[in-house]
Amino acid sequence: GQQLNQSPQSMFIQEGEDVSMNCTSSSIFNTWLWYKQEPGEGPVLLIALYKAGELTSNGRLTAQFGITRKDSFLNISASIPSDVGIYFCAVPLYSGAGSYQLTFGKGTKLSVIP
Amino acid sequence: ETGVTQTPRHLVMGMTNKKSLKCEQHLGHNAMYWYKQSAKKPLELMFVYNFKEQTENNSVPSRFSPECPNSSHLFLHLHTLQPEDSALYLCASSQELSAPGRLSSGNTIYFGEGSWLTVV
Secondary structure: OOOOEEEOOEEEEEOOOOEEEEEEOOOOOOOEEEEEEOOOOOOEEEEEEOOOOOEEEEOOEEEEEOOOOOEEEEEEOOOOHHHOEEEEEEEEEEOOOOEEEEEEOOOEEEEEEO | OOOEEEEOOEEEEOOOOEEEEEEEEOOOOOEEEEEEEOOOOOOEEEEEEEOOEEEEEOOOOOOEEEEEEEOOEEEEEEEOOOHHHOEEEEEEEEOOOEOOOOOOOOOOOEEOOOEEEEEO
Protein backbone atom coordinates (compact mmCIF):
# COMPACT_ATOMS: atom_id res chain seq x y z
CA GLY A 1 0.00 0.00 0.00
CA GLN A 2 0.90 3.66 -0.21
CA GLN A 3 3.60 4.71 2.25
CA LEU A 4 3.95 8.10 3.84
CA ASN A 5 7.44 8.72 5.11
CA GLN A 6 7.24 10.87 8.19
CA SER A 7 10.32 12.16 9.96
CA PRO A 8 11.75 12.40 12.44
CA GLN A 9 10.24 9.47 14.34
CA SER A 10 10.81 11.20 17.65
CA MET A 11 12.17 14.46 18.99
CA PHE A 12 13.33 15.67 22.38
CA ILE A 13 13.50 19.44 22.54
CA GLN A 14 13.92 22.15 25.11
CA GLU A 15 10.91 24.30 25.94
CA GLY A 16 10.97 27.43 23.81
CA GLU A 17 12.68 25.80 20.84
CA ASP A 18 11.14 25.60 17.40
CA VAL A 19 10.17 22.22 15.94
CA SER A 20 10.04 21.05 12.36
CA MET A 21 8.75 17.75 10.96
CA ASN A 22 7.79 16.56 7.52
CA CYS A 23 6.04 13.94 5.45
CA THR A 24 6.98 12.78 1.99
CA SER A 25 5.47 10.44 -0.54
CA SER A 26 6.26 9.14 -3.99
CA SER A 27 2.71 10.03 -5.06
CA ILE A 28 0.95 13.32 -5.62
CA PHE A 29 -1.91 14.33 -3.34
CA ASN A 30 -4.46 17.12 -3.38
CA THR A 31 -4.88 17.24 0.38
CA TRP A 32 -2.50 17.03 3.31
CA LEU A 33 -3.72 16.88 6.89
CA TRP A 34 -1.87 17.16 10.18
CA TYR A 35 -3.21 15.57 13.36
CA LYS A 36 -1.97 15.61 16.94
CA GLN A 37 -2.57 12.77 19.36
CA GLU A 38 -2.00 13.39 23.05
CA PRO A 39 -1.33 10.47 25.39
CA GLY A 40 -4.47 8.41 25.94
CA GLU A 41 -6.53 10.39 23.42
CA GLY A 42 -7.59 10.10 19.81
CA PRO A 43 -6.00 12.20 17.04
CA VAL A 44 -7.25 15.75 16.67
CA LEU A 45 -7.06 17.67 13.40
CA LEU A 46 -4.63 20.60 13.57
CA ILE A 47 -4.31 21.90 10.05
CA ALA A 48 -5.72 20.94 6.65
CA LEU A 49 -4.00 21.93 3.40
CA TYR A 50 -5.81 21.87 0.05
CA LYS A 51 -3.55 23.68 -2.40
CA ALA A 52 0.04 23.16 -3.53
CA GLY A 53 2.28 25.79 -2.01
CA GLU A 54 -0.32 26.70 0.60
CA LEU A 55 1.01 27.92 3.93
CA THR A 56 -1.47 27.79 6.79
CA SER A 57 -1.09 28.75 10.44
CA ASN A 58 -2.97 27.74 13.55
CA GLY A 59 -1.53 29.66 16.48
CA ARG A 60 2.11 28.63 16.88
CA LEU A 61 1.69 25.90 14.27
CA THR A 62 2.44 26.46 10.61
CA ALA A 63 2.05 23.84 7.91
CA GLN A 64 2.98 23.96 4.26
CA PHE A 65 1.74 21.97 1.30
CA GLY A 66 4.81 21.23 -0.82
CA ILE A 67 4.87 22.69 -4.29
CA THR A 68 5.47 19.25 -5.80
CA ARG A 69 2.35 17.99 -3.95
CA LYS A 70 4.46 15.08 -2.66
CA ASP A 71 5.32 16.50 0.73
CA SER A 72 4.22 18.64 3.61
CA PHE A 73 5.90 20.30 6.57
CA LEU A 74 4.70 21.17 10.05
CA ASN A 75 6.51 23.71 12.19
CA ILE A 76 5.85 24.56 15.83
CA SER A 77 7.35 27.76 17.15
CA ALA A 78 8.37 28.43 20.75
CA SER A 79 7.37 24.97 21.99
CA ILE A 80 5.65 24.55 25.35
CA PRO A 81 5.11 21.43 27.48
CA SER A 82 1.54 20.94 26.23
CA ASP A 83 2.90 20.43 22.70
CA VAL A 84 3.87 16.93 23.81
CA GLY A 85 2.21 14.23 21.74
CA ILE A 86 2.41 12.35 18.47
CA TYR A 87 1.94 14.33 15.28
CA PHE A 88 0.59 12.51 12.23
CA CYS A 89 0.37 13.55 8.63
CA ALA A 90 -2.44 12.05 6.56
CA VAL A 91 -3.57 12.02 2.96
CA PRO A 92 -6.68 10.71 1.22
CA LEU A 93 -6.11 7.63 -0.89
CA TYR A 94 -8.55 6.72 -3.59
CA SER A 95 -10.15 3.40 -2.65
CA GLY A 96 -12.44 2.91 -5.62
CA ALA A 97 -16.06 3.76 -6.46
CA GLY A 98 -15.43 7.45 -5.93
CA SER A 99 -14.44 7.09 -2.29
CA TYR A 100 -11.31 8.15 -0.46
CA GLN A 101 -9.77 6.86 2.75
CA LEU A 102 -7.25 8.55 4.97
CA THR A 103 -3.77 7.06 5.13
CA PHE A 104 -1.54 8.12 7.99
CA GLY A 105 2.19 8.48 8.47
CA LYS A 106 3.82 6.64 11.36
CA GLY A 107 3.92 9.77 13.43
CA THR A 108 6.50 12.02 15.05
CA LYS A 109 6.62 11.70 18.82
CA LEU A 110 7.44 15.05 20.40
CA SER A 111 8.79 15.40 23.93
CA VAL A 112 9.34 18.85 25.42
CA ILE A 113 11.78 19.28 28.28
CA PRO A 114 10.73 22.13 30.61
CA GLU B 1 -14.63 17.15 22.81
CA THR B 2 -14.73 16.16 19.13
CA GLY B 3 -18.33 15.00 19.01
CA VAL B 4 -17.31 11.35 18.71
CA THR B 5 -17.74 9.36 21.91
CA GLN B 6 -16.30 5.91 22.51
CA THR B 7 -17.05 3.46 25.32
CA PRO B 8 -15.52 1.84 27.19
CA ARG B 9 -12.27 3.79 27.34
CA HIS B 10 -10.44 0.76 28.71
CA LEU B 11 -11.24 -2.92 28.35
CA VAL B 12 -9.42 -6.02 29.51
CA MET B 13 -10.75 -9.30 28.17
CA GLY B 14 -9.77 -12.94 28.06
CA MET B 15 -9.25 -14.76 24.81
CA THR B 16 -12.55 -16.62 25.16
CA ASN B 17 -14.62 -13.56 26.07
CA LYS B 18 -17.14 -11.73 23.91
CA LYS B 19 -17.21 -7.97 24.29
CA SER B 20 -18.20 -4.93 22.24
CA LEU B 21 -16.85 -1.47 21.68
CA LYS B 22 -19.33 1.32 21.11
CA CYS B 23 -19.03 4.57 19.21
CA GLU B 24 -21.53 7.39 18.91
CA GLN B 25 -21.16 10.58 16.91
CA HIS B 26 -23.17 13.75 17.48
CA LEU B 27 -22.00 15.56 14.36
CA GLY B 28 -24.66 14.51 11.89
CA HIS B 29 -22.06 12.67 9.82
CA ASN B 30 -22.86 9.91 7.38
CA ALA B 31 -19.59 7.96 7.35
CA MET B 32 -18.06 6.14 10.31
CA TYR B 33 -14.79 4.27 10.64
CA TRP B 34 -12.90 1.89 12.90
CA TYR B 35 -9.12 2.28 13.09
CA LYS B 36 -6.59 0.20 14.98
CA GLN B 37 -3.51 1.79 16.49
CA SER B 38 -0.71 -0.49 17.68
CA ALA B 39 2.68 0.48 19.01
CA LYS B 40 5.13 1.44 16.27
CA LYS B 41 2.57 1.05 13.47
CA PRO B 42 0.65 3.64 11.50
CA LEU B 43 -3.04 4.00 12.12
CA GLU B 44 -4.69 1.08 10.31
CA LEU B 45 -8.12 1.42 8.80
CA MET B 46 -10.30 -1.59 9.65
CA PHE B 47 -13.85 -0.88 8.54
CA VAL B 48 -15.81 1.88 6.86
CA TYR B 49 -19.55 2.46 6.90
CA ASN B 50 -21.30 4.96 4.68
CA PHE B 51 -25.00 5.58 5.33
CA LYS B 52 -25.04 2.41 7.48
CA GLU B 53 -23.64 0.27 4.68
CA GLN B 54 -20.21 -1.31 5.03
CA THR B 55 -18.03 -0.12 2.18
CA GLU B 56 -14.62 -1.23 3.32
CA ASN B 57 -13.17 -4.21 5.16
CA ASN B 58 -9.40 -4.06 5.10
CA SER B 59 -8.80 -7.80 5.43
CA VAL B 60 -9.75 -7.75 9.08
CA PRO B 61 -10.03 -11.17 10.80
CA SER B 62 -13.56 -12.39 11.43
CA ARG B 63 -13.01 -12.26 15.18
CA PHE B 64 -13.73 -8.53 14.71
CA SER B 65 -17.32 -7.95 13.67
CA PRO B 66 -18.61 -4.42 13.05
CA GLU B 67 -22.21 -3.29 13.26
CA CYS B 68 -23.73 0.01 12.21
CA PRO B 69 -27.42 0.19 13.16
CA ASN B 70 -27.70 3.83 12.10
CA SER B 71 -25.49 6.69 10.94
CA SER B 72 -24.82 7.81 14.50
CA HIS B 73 -23.76 4.53 16.08
CA LEU B 74 -21.04 2.06 15.33
CA PHE B 75 -20.09 -1.08 17.22
CA LEU B 76 -17.13 -3.41 17.09
CA HIS B 77 -17.96 -6.85 18.41
CA LEU B 78 -14.99 -8.81 19.70
CA HIS B 79 -14.82 -12.58 20.04
CA THR B 80 -11.94 -14.99 20.71
CA LEU B 81 -9.30 -12.33 20.32
CA GLN B 82 -5.57 -12.90 20.54
CA PRO B 83 -3.07 -11.06 22.72
CA GLU B 84 -1.66 -9.39 19.60
CA ASP B 85 -5.04 -7.73 19.12
CA SER B 86 -4.29 -5.55 22.14
CA ALA B 87 -4.27 -1.98 20.84
CA LEU B 88 -6.05 1.34 20.84
CA TYR B 89 -9.21 1.13 18.74
CA LEU B 90 -10.30 4.46 17.36
CA CYS B 91 -13.68 5.35 15.96
CA ALA B 92 -13.99 8.25 13.56
CA SER B 93 -16.64 9.95 11.47
CA SER B 94 -16.86 12.31 8.54
CA GLN B 95 -19.63 14.16 6.74
CA GLU B 96 -19.39 12.00 3.67
CA LEU B 97 -17.24 9.27 2.27
CA SER B 98 -16.85 10.29 -1.30
CA ALA B 99 -15.04 13.40 -2.37
CA PRO B 100 -14.30 14.30 -5.98
CA GLY B 101 -10.54 14.26 -5.84
CA ARG B 102 -9.97 15.85 -2.50
CA LEU B 103 -11.28 16.13 1.00
CA SER B 104 -13.18 19.35 1.27
CA SER B 105 -12.92 21.64 4.25
CA GLY B 106 -16.26 20.31 5.44
CA ASN B 107 -15.32 16.68 5.09
CA THR B 108 -12.44 16.10 7.44
CA ILE B 109 -12.41 13.12 9.75
CA TYR B 110 -12.98 13.48 13.48
CA PHE B 111 -11.75 10.85 15.91
CA GLY B 112 -13.05 9.64 19.22
CA GLU B 113 -10.74 9.31 22.20
CA GLY B 114 -10.27 5.60 21.59
CA SER B 115 -10.83 2.39 23.50
CA TRP B 116 -7.75 0.77 24.96
CA LEU B 117 -8.10 -2.98 24.59
CA THR B 118 -5.93 -5.50 26.39
CA VAL B 119 -6.38 -9.17 25.60
CA VAL B 120 -5.02 -11.54 28.23
